Amino acid sequence: MKIGLYPKIAADxxxxxxxxxxPYIATCILMIAIFYIMHLLGYSDMLQNFAGSGTAxxxxxxxxxxxxxxxxxxxxxxxxxxxxxxxKEFGLYNVLGMNRVNLGRxxxxxxxxxxxVSMTGGLLVGIGMxxxxxxxxxxxxxxxxxxxxxxxxxxxxxxxxxxxxxxxFIYLNALRQIWFTRTINLLHSDKAGEKPPKANxxxxxxxxxxxxxxxxxxxxxxxxxxxxFWFFIAVILIIIGTYLVLIAGSVLLCRILQxxxxxxxxxxxxxxxxxxxxxxxxNGAGLASICILLTMIxxxxxxxxxxYFNREETLRNRYPNQINVAARQDGLxxxxxxxxxxxETAVAKCAEEFGTEVSDPMSVASYGLSGYYDNxxxxxxxxDPYATLSSTLDFDRVVQVYFFDxxxxxxxNNKNETLSPGHILLGIDGNIQAVNELTVGKKTxxxxxxxxxxxxxxxxxVGTSVVSTFVLVVDDLNxxxxxxxxYIDTFGNxxxxxxxxxxxDTGLDTESQLEMxxxxxxxxxxxxxxxxxxxxxxxxxxxxRNDFVSTxxxxxxxxxxxxxxxxxxxxxxxxxxxxxxxxxxxxxxSIMQKVGMTKENIKKSINSQMLTVFLIPIAFACIHLAxxxxxxxxxxxxxxxxxxxxxxxTAGICVLICGVFYALTYKLTSNxxxxxxx
Amino acid sequence: MSLLEVTGVKKIYKGRRGxxxxxxxxxxxxxxxxxxxxxxxxxxxxxxxxxxxxLAALDKATSGTILLDxxxxxxxxxxxxxxxxxxNLGYVFQDFNLLDTFTLEDNIYLPLVLAGKKHSDMKAxxxxxxxxxxxxxxxxxxxxxxxxxxxxRAAVARALITNPKIVLAxxxxxxxxxxxxxxxLELFSKVNQMGQTVLMxxxxxxxxxxxxxxxxxxxxxxxxxxxxxxxxxxEMYQKISDTLNLLAQGGDLK
Numbered sequence: 060m061k062i063g064l065y066p067k068i069a070a071d072x073x074x075x076x077x078x079x080x081x082p083y084i085a086t087c088i089l090m091i092a093i094f095y096i097m098h099l100l101g102y103s104d105m106l107q108n109f110a111g112s113g114t115a116x117x118x119x120x121x122x123x124x125x126x127x128x129x130x131x132x133x134x135x136x137x138x139x140x141x142x143x144x145x146x147k148e149f150g151l152y153n154v155l156g157m158n159r160v161n162l163g164r165x166x167x168x169x170x171x172x173x174x175x176v177s178m179t180g181g182l183l184v185g186i187g188m189x190x191x192x193x194x195x196x197x198x199x200x201x202x203x204x205x206x207x208x209x210x211x212x213x214x215x216x217x218x219x220x221x222x223x224x225x226x227x228f229i230y231l232n233a234l235r236q237i238w239f240t241r242t243i244n245l246l247h248s249d250k251a252g253e254k255p256p257k258a259n260x261x262x263x264x265x266x267x268x269x270x271x272x273x274x275x276x277x278x279x280x281x282x283x284x285x286x287x288f289w290f291f292i293a294v295i296l297i298i299i300g301t302y303l304v305l306i307a308g309s310v311l312l313c314r315i316l317q318x319x320x321x322x323x324x325x326x327x328x329x330x331x332x333x334x335x336x337x338x339x340x341x342n343g344a345g346l347a348s349i350c351i352l353l354t355m356i357x358x359x360x361x362x363x364x365x366x367y368f369n370r371e372e373t374l375r376n377r378y379p380n381q382i383n384v385a386a387r388q389d390g391l392x393x394x395x396x397x398x399x400x401x402x403e404t405a406v407a408k409c410a411e412e413f414g415t416e417v418s419d420p421m422s423v424a425s426y427g428l429s430g431y432y433d434n435x436x437x438x439x440x441x442x443d444p445y446a447t448l449s450s451t452l453d454f455d456r457v458v459q460v461y462f463f464d465x466x467x468x469x470x471x472n473n474k475n476e477t478l479s480p481g482h483i484l485l486g487i488d489g490n491i492q493a494v495n496e497l498t499v500g501k502k503t504x505x506x507x508x509x510x511x512x513x514x515x516x517x518x519x520x521v522g523t524s525v526v527s528t529f530v531l532v533v534d535d536l537n538x539x540x541x542x543x544x545x546y547i548d549t550f551g552n553x554x555x556x557x558x559x560x561x562x563x564d565t566g567l568d569t570e571s572q573l574e575m576x577x578x579x580x581x582x583x584x585x586x587x588x589x590x591x592x593x594x595x596x597x598x599x600x601x602x603x604r605n606d607f608v609s610t611x612x613x614x615x616x617x618x619x620x621x622x623x624x625x626x627x628x629x630x631x632x633x634x635x636x637x638x639x640x641x642x643x644x645x646x647x648x649s650i651m652q653k654v655g656m657t658k659e660n661i662k663k664s665i666n667s668q669m670l671t672v673f674l675i676p677i678a679f680a681c682i683h684l685a686x687x688x689x690x691x692x693x694x695x696x697x698x699x700x701x702x703x704x705x706x707x708x709t710a711g712i713c714v715l716i717c718g719v720f721y722a723l724t725y726k727l728t729s730n731x732x733x734x735x736x737x
Numbered sequence: 738m739s740l741l742e743v744t745g746v747k748k749i750y751k752g753r754r755g756x757x758x759x760x761x762x763x764x765x766x767x768x769x770x771x772x773x774x775x776x777x778x779x780x781x782x783x784x785x786x787x788x789x790x791x792l793a794a795l796d797k798a799t800s801g802t803i804l805l806d807x808x809x810x811x812x813x814x815x816x817x818x819x820x821x822x823x824x825n826l827g828y829v830f831q832d833f834n835l836l837d838t839f840t841l842e843d844n845i846y847l848p849l850v851l852a853g854k855k856h857s858d859m860k861a862x863x864x865x866x867x868x869x870x871x872x873x874x875x876x877x878x879x880x881x882x883x884x885x886x887x888x889x890r891a892a893v894a895r896a897l898i899t900n901p902k903i904v905l906a907x908x909x910x911x912x913x914x915x916x917x918x919x920x921x922l923e924l925f926s927k928v929n930q931m932g933q934t935v936l937m938x939x940x941x942x943x944x945x946x947x948x949x950x951x952x953x954x955x956x957x958x959x960x961x962x963x964x965x966x967x968x969x970x971x972e973m974y975q976k977i978s979d980t981l982n983l984l985a986q987g988g989d990l991k
Contacts, residue, residue, distance in 0.1 A: 321856060324859065326853055333838045337837075647836055650834040650836060651851075653830075653834065654822075654823070654828070655822045655823025655848045655851050655852070655899075656819055656823075657816065659816070660819070660851055
């Protein structure tokens with residue numbers, strides 16, 4: 060036999076089975092393209108300019124791994140279906156005198172052809188889509204931003220490596236199937252009934268336990284700092300759980316339904332339940348994959364759109380006024396009032412220069428400390444919390460302690476409180492119980508009254524914190540914190556920090572505001588004798604707005620881009636699955652028609668089957684979404700986003716949009732299926 | 738009135754794209770009485786499968802009428818056809834046509850489930866039928882777990898469970914070994930003795946020798962038939978072989 064024969068037979072085989080191979084190759088191409096894009100985004104330097112690039116990249120890296128695992132599982136299953144349909148052909152070759160080595164060679168060329176086509180196609184589509192994305196990106200957030208969708212050699216290499224391995228696996232599996240089947244069984248394989256899967260209680264229950272523990276972690280997570288770590292754990296548990304539950308649990312469910320005679324022996328349920336029970340094991344993996352994809356879409360879009368649409372509020376929370384001057388000093392700062400009044404004078408002079416004056420000013424000095432709360436009235440600041448915590452990961456007990464003086468509190472929040480000596484007003488944010496006596500370090504404060512510090516402008520001085528917060532309103536600021544100046548962290552820096560915020564509006568237009576921001580520092584440097592004495596920063600809300608738009612817009616765009624890709628692959632998977640099943644079912648439905656099944660029955664039975672197949676993943680995805688939403692909220696806190704109703708709303712809208720897409724796919728698929736079987 | 742009356746049935750397959758059309762059935766006339774066991778014999782291409790398909794309403798005759806218990810098959814609408822088949826006909830196929838996703842029991846229930854019967858009714862019917870067919874022990878098994886003979890018996894059960902007016906069998910022994918074939922033919926005789934009308938299409942002399950009447954079809958027409966009368970199976974077998982021999986020699990029996 061000439062060598063050229065094998066590639067020819069292999070190519071013919073693919074061409075003749077085109078109706079199954081074309082969608083298969085299309086799926087391969089899409090998977091590879093997705094993997095490439097995910098890898099590109101997750102591992103290249105492209106996203107470096109994002110404020111939230113850390114989270115985005117970590118998530119995308121996790122996504123890349125998930126895509127690889129998911130791709131393997133899905134392609135593996137699809138390919139076994141393909142090979143099953145072709146066993147007869149191989150049996151015939153076998154009878155005609157080819158031995159198993161020859162068959163293996165045909166298999167090799169077949170896999171190789173598919174590998175080459177999908178690799179080339181996948182990378183081209185991936186590069187094309189990323190280029191297209193670049194265009195959309197610059198359109199959306201302005202050309203000033205330098206997010207470049209480059210072609211990354213690393214990502215190409217990674218994609219080729221991973222998918223070549225997957226294809227090698229697929230090839231070996233195909234080889235195994237042919238090698239260990241006897242000729243006669245090859246010939247008759249399409250007639251030989253498949254063994255119905257047994258209901259596996261152990262795996263089903265195990266899957267349920269894993270899934271529930273993933274949910275529990277997701278719901279119980281408290282601190283956004285530890286959220287990312289636990290988020291990954293929860294995601295992995297939920298994915299594994301979903302696969303196990305859908306693979307084993309769905310067979311169980313079908314078996315239970317079959318036991319219920321009055322349900323099972325109904326015209327609409329009979330055929331669909333039994334055929335689902337039969338292929339759930341194979342279906343389970345596909346359904347789980349769809350479910351995971353849908354969940355990814357829902358989580359990505361709802362979180363990034365919540366960020367994007369809430370950007371103005373986030374911005375205003377962070378920068379309540381047009382211009383913000385902030386100063387910082389480590390340790391105790393005696394006579395800070397003298398310094399701050401100099402700064403205020405400098406700012407006023409600068410405003411004068413610009414022909415306007417400072418309006419609605421808010422001047423707040425405070426001290427901050429971080430510590431480790433024992434949940435029982437004592438904040439430990441002896442140990443360096445972050446050094447300790449990096450090993451224990453218990454971020455839930457980290458607290459931020461802020462000190463304000465009474466005058467500031469009364470001024471900002473329009474109060475008229477008084478304090479008895481040695482007493483404080485205590486404001487609490489986070490998952491901490493109110494106490495009557497708070498010990499910070501070695502000093503104990505009697506709590507006069509618990510306050511809600513967020514009911515006034517003081518909240519802007521505290522800001523959105525990612526950890527729990529104590530706000531201590533004291534009589535004399537420097538006296539209250541004097542004891543803490545001796546504490547230093549592992550780097551030798553004082554742990555106590557003095558912070559001054561000076562926020563104000565001006566009567567200037569946007570451009571002048573920006574100009575004024577850059578001018579202020581000159582004035583401050585002139586006013587203060589020793590300019591290196593304190594560190595200070597100037598922010599302009601208008602300048603920050605661009606940053607917010609580009610960051611959140613970028614994330615939102617990423618979310619949309621990935622969602623479109625995922626949605627398309629979802630649709631493709633569903634379509635492909637149903638079509639290939641349709642061909643398998645053709646003979647079954649023709650038998651049933653001979654036995655007396657009407658067209659009406661066929662339609663009903665298809666609908667019942669399709670609805671289940673379609674509803675399971677989206678129902679699961681919604682449950683997944685609902686349970687990871689708390690974590691998502693915690694993660695969004697890192698971006699200063701704290702708008703739960705909006706998050707819930709975007710999640711709801713996403714579910715709706717997905718549902719519509721899904722319904723269209725459903726209609727399309729069931730029509731195609733019906734055409735095949737009737 | 739006969740149970741089945743076939744008058745002047747013609748079936749022409751139109752050639753594709755102007756190709757020559759084939760006349761599979763030229764002019765078929767016969768009747769089947771209630772409780773009869775009729776075999777139709779013929780070689781491949783004689784039109785016997787076409788005839789059966791037309792009788793089973795799986796295919797429409799080009800012209801002629803088929804009356805089953807007074808109902809004209811050609812007047813039944815397409816949409817009602819499946820229901821008609823389900824209610825009036827039992828069909829036994831050469832290759833069993835059992836669904837591998839169902840246990841044998843569920844396979845047998847299928848037509849009743851499609852008809853919307855209650856499970857208790859179905860079970861009562863099967864309990865009566867199963868011992869006679871010798872399939873009580875294998876009902877919970879899947880088709881791939883049982884032998885061809887057992888599969889075919891389950892298929893017979895599926896055809897009988899609706900209490901059809903007539904059972905149509907298309908080469909029911911075609912895929913069976915000789916022992917299983919014998920058992921199945923015994924079964925058909927038994928079923929027939931219980932009063933079930935059976936019409937079987939076959940090219941096996943042995944299968945036909947169990948029937949009470951054998952019709953011979955060739956080139957789309959029924960050109961001869963023989964009655965069992967009081968003959969034993971062996972004598973019947975002899976009669977049929979003689980006829981077939983004559984046929985093969987091109988003799989004219991008319």
